[in-house]
Amino acid sequence: MATFGTLSDRLTDTFRNLRKKGQLSPADVDATVREIRRALLDADVALSVVKDFAATVRERALGDEVNRALNPAQQVVQIVNEELVAILGGQQRRLQFAKTAPTVIMLAGLQGSGKTTFAGKLAKQLEKEGHTPLLVAADLQRPNAVGQLQVVAERAGAAVYAPEPGNGVGDPVRVARDGVEHARRQQHDVVIIDTAGRLGVDAELMKQASDIRRVTDPDEVLFVIDAMIGQDAVNTAKAFQEGVDFTGVVLSKLDGDARGGAALSVASVTGRPIIYASTGEGLDDLEAFHPDRMASRILD
Numbered sequence: 418m419a420t421f422g423t424l425s426d427r428l429t430d431t432f433r434n435l436r437k438k439g440q441l442s443p444a445d446v447d448a449t450v451r452e453i454r455r456a457l458l459d460a461d462v463a464l465s466v467v468k469d470f471a472a473t474v475r476e477r478a479l480g481d482e483v484n485r486a487l488n489p490a491q492q493v494v495q496i497v498n499e500e501l502v503a504i505l506g507g508q509q510r511r512l513q514f515a516k517t518a519p520t521v522i523m524l525a526g527l528q529g530s531g532k533t534t535f536a537g538k539l540a541k542q543l544e545k546e547g548h549t550p551l552l553v554a555a556d557l558q559r560p561n562a563v564g565q566l567q568v569v570a571e572r573a574g575a576a577v578y579a580p581e582p583g584n585g586v587g588d589p590v591r592v593a594r595d596g597v598e599h600a601r602r603q604q605h606d607v608v609i610i611d612t613a614g615r616l617g618v619d620a621e622l623m624k625q626a627s628d629i630r631r632v633t634d635p636d637e638v639l640f641v642i643d644a645m646i647g648q649d650a651v652n653t654a655k656a657f658q659e660g661v662d663f664t665g666v667v668l669s670k671l672d673g674d675a676r677g678g679a680a681l682s683v684a685s686v687t688g689r690p691i692i693y694a695s696t697g698e699g700l701d702d703l704e705a706f707h708p709d710r711m712a713s714r715i716l717d
């Protein structure tokens with residue numbers, strides 16, 4: 418995964434140096450923690466996350482579990498691994514389905530974050546699992562957004578509900594609500610609602626998203642975030658958390674050459690789990706997110 422290339426290389430170097438030592442002095446631990454801290458900050462991980470991470474690793478690395486270990490350096494690497502898994506959310510969290518169909522999944526995020534692409538990917542994956550998803554085009558902001566969702570849906574082989582001229586055009590909240598009704602009537606067991614995203618966070622956008630949330634009562638609200646946005650990730654995620662209170666996160670563009678900070682900050686800062694990683698423009702480029710596997714990729 419290109420995203421974590423530099424961070425991964427730097428941590429590998431740090432651990433290589435550490436492994437050359439036998440017993441670790443407190444000074445060795447401090448030097449190592451300082452290097453990890455710098456590598457994370459350079460990868461655009463949020464300062465608050467880095468501070469907590471470094472403090473926890475330091476405290477554990479100076480404690481008994483390392484003193485007693487046969488291989489202290491290896492024990493420190495293990496601690497870093499465990500703490501990375503923790504900031505990435507700990508346990509894997511799967512998509513939650515409603516007890517009574519349809520399951521409603523609402524997408525939110527900035528324009529260009531990858532929502533529409535993700536809608537298609539998710540629809541395709543759900544179809545493979547035997548579901549009958551309906552995509553709802555409630556992004557009426559961008560002139561071509563509805564058309565784009567239709568294209569993606571066709572590639573995914575999924576049905577779309579889009580506003581017809583004269584029937585709620587311009588009112589995304591109504592389209593979202595009617596879309597869920599349509600799914601119920603047509604017996605689609607999952608509804609995926611694509612919503613509008615502006616270039617920046619704005620109050621009107623949040624109001625619209627929160628109105629859609631209110632009228633559709635979704636089982637999941639997934640916040641799609643572009644791994645490339647670096648330090649802005651934290652503020653954007655916090656704004657969406659306050660505005661729509663999402664239930665889970667989708668990291669998109671993890672195939673790019675971003676430094677990975679967004680990916681490493683967002684679960685920890687918002688307390689919401691990352692559920693999917695989107696890793697390309699193709700509809701099959703979607704992975705369930707596993708905190709432990711992601712940590713291993715970074716540390717390998």
Ligand code: GDP
Pocket residue numbers: 526527528529530531532533534535614669670671672673695696697698702
């Ligand atoms: P939206 O405005 O949030 O609906 O974003 P789009 O789904 O239209 O995506 C914006 C751009 O990012 C498009 O050119 C997509 O092809 C591209 N894109 C989306 N997801 C990914 C991904 O995981 N990796 C890469 N490399 N590109 C992506």
